[in-house]
Amino acid sequence: GAGVSQSPSNKVTEKGKDVELRCDPISGHTALYWYRQRLGQGLEFLIYFQGNSAPDKSGLPSDRFSAERTGESVSTLTIQRTQQEDSAVYLCATGRGVGTSGGGEQFFGPGTRLTVL
Amino acid sequence: EDQVTQSPEALRLQEGESSSLNCSYTVSGLRGLFWYRQDPGKGPEFLFTLYSAGEEKEKERLKATLTKKESFLHITAPKPEDSATYLCAVQATRGKLIFGQGTTLQVKP
Numbered sequence: 001g002a003g004v005s006q007s008p009s010n011k012v013t014e015k016g017k018d019v020e021l022r023c024d025p026i027s028g029h030t031a032l033y034w035y036r037q038r039l040g041q042g043l044e045f046l047i048y049f050q051g052n053s054a055p056d057k058s059g060l061p062s063d064r065f066s067a068e069r070t071g072e073s074v075s076t077l078t079i080q081r082t083q084q085e086d087s088a089v090y091l092c093a094t095g096r097g098v099g100t101s102g103g104g105e106q107f108f109g110p111g112t113r114l115t116v117l
Numbered sequence: 118e119d120q121v122t123q124s125p126e127a128l129r130l131q132e133g134e135s136s137s138l139n140c141s142y143t144v145s146g147l148r149g150l151f152w153y154r155q156d157p158g159k160g161p162e163f164l165f166t167l168y169s170a171g172e173e174k175e176k177e178r179l180k181a182t183l184t185k186k187e188s189f190l191h192i193t194a195p196k197p198e199d200s201a202t203y204l205c206a207v208q209a210t211r212g213k214l215i216f217g218q219g220t221t222l223q224v225k226p
Contacts, residue, residue: 004160033214042204043161043216056213091160105151106214108160 002026004109006092012115013082021077021112023092031097032075033106034067038088046090049075050097082116089113119144119209123217130195130224138190138220140205150188151214152181153204161204195224 005024013019025032034046045059049069060066064082069075079086093106122141130136142150149168153161165174167183174181178199180191190203202221206214 035216042218043206043214045213045215048213059213093160105163105166107163108153110158110160 004092004094004107006090006109006112008112009110010113010115012117014117015084016081018078018080019082019114021079021090021114023075023077023094023109025073025075025092025094026107028072029094029096029107030072031095031106032069033093033095034075034077035091035093036061036088037091037111043091046077079114082114084116087114087116119207119215121205121207121215121217123203123205123220125220126218127221128223130192130222132196132224132226133194135191135193135195137192138203138205138222140188140190140217141186142188142205142207143186144207144209144215146209148208150183151206151208152179152188152190153206155202155204155219164203192222195222197224197226200224 004026007022030051032049035043036046037043047067048056064080067077089111091108091111093108095106120143124139149166151166152164154164155161165181170183170185172183178193182189200223202219204216204219206216208214
């Protein structure tokens with residue numbers, strides 16, 4: 001596809017349930033990022049994948065959050081035992097990776113709006 | 118600690134009234150400063166990357182400038198369609214971007 005896609009676009013779940021969010025990157029983009037954006041707030045970094053390197057997990061807020069990426073393809077962000085404070089828009093971005101021409105630029109998907117009741 | 122602060126939080130302009138948005142930053146080892154535009158319900162859209170003090174970039178009515186401590190996004194003769202939230206971010210270590218809280222711009226016809 002032409003851009004980053006995310007699914008689902010909206011997810012409503014009950015407190016305590018697990019959710020899985022998906023990100024399909026732009027073809028050829030080796031870098032993939034997950035961010036969280038609470039209502040009226042800026043973006044909060046969660047995790048970063050770059051090729052075969054160990055991911056940078058420094059932004060994950062708790063051990064309930066995890067993410068995986070298959071090679072340079074799809075990524076999934078999993079939130080276990082969801083809490084109401086997890087309600088936010090989860091944004092995925094991809095790029096060519098730091099150190100490449102224009103590699104710092106990140107291209108964002110439309111986000112998944114998660115509501116935890 | 119790496120930090121990005123944007124001001125003002127909100128800005129209302131009349132169509133054609135030029136102004137500037139500010140992004141102040143503290144970061145160890147700046148690898149790039151980025152400006153994004155975000156429309157309601159959408160992901161941020163990339164506008165500019167600036168890498169070194171003194172650098173300037175332009176796109177239509179927008180011009181971004183960079184000093185060692187801050188960046189400005191100048192909007193010349195804005196139109197209602199320029200209404201959006203403008204986000205500034207810096208890249209320090211690896212690929213992680215640190216975002217400011219954004220400036221919400223409203224341009225009235």
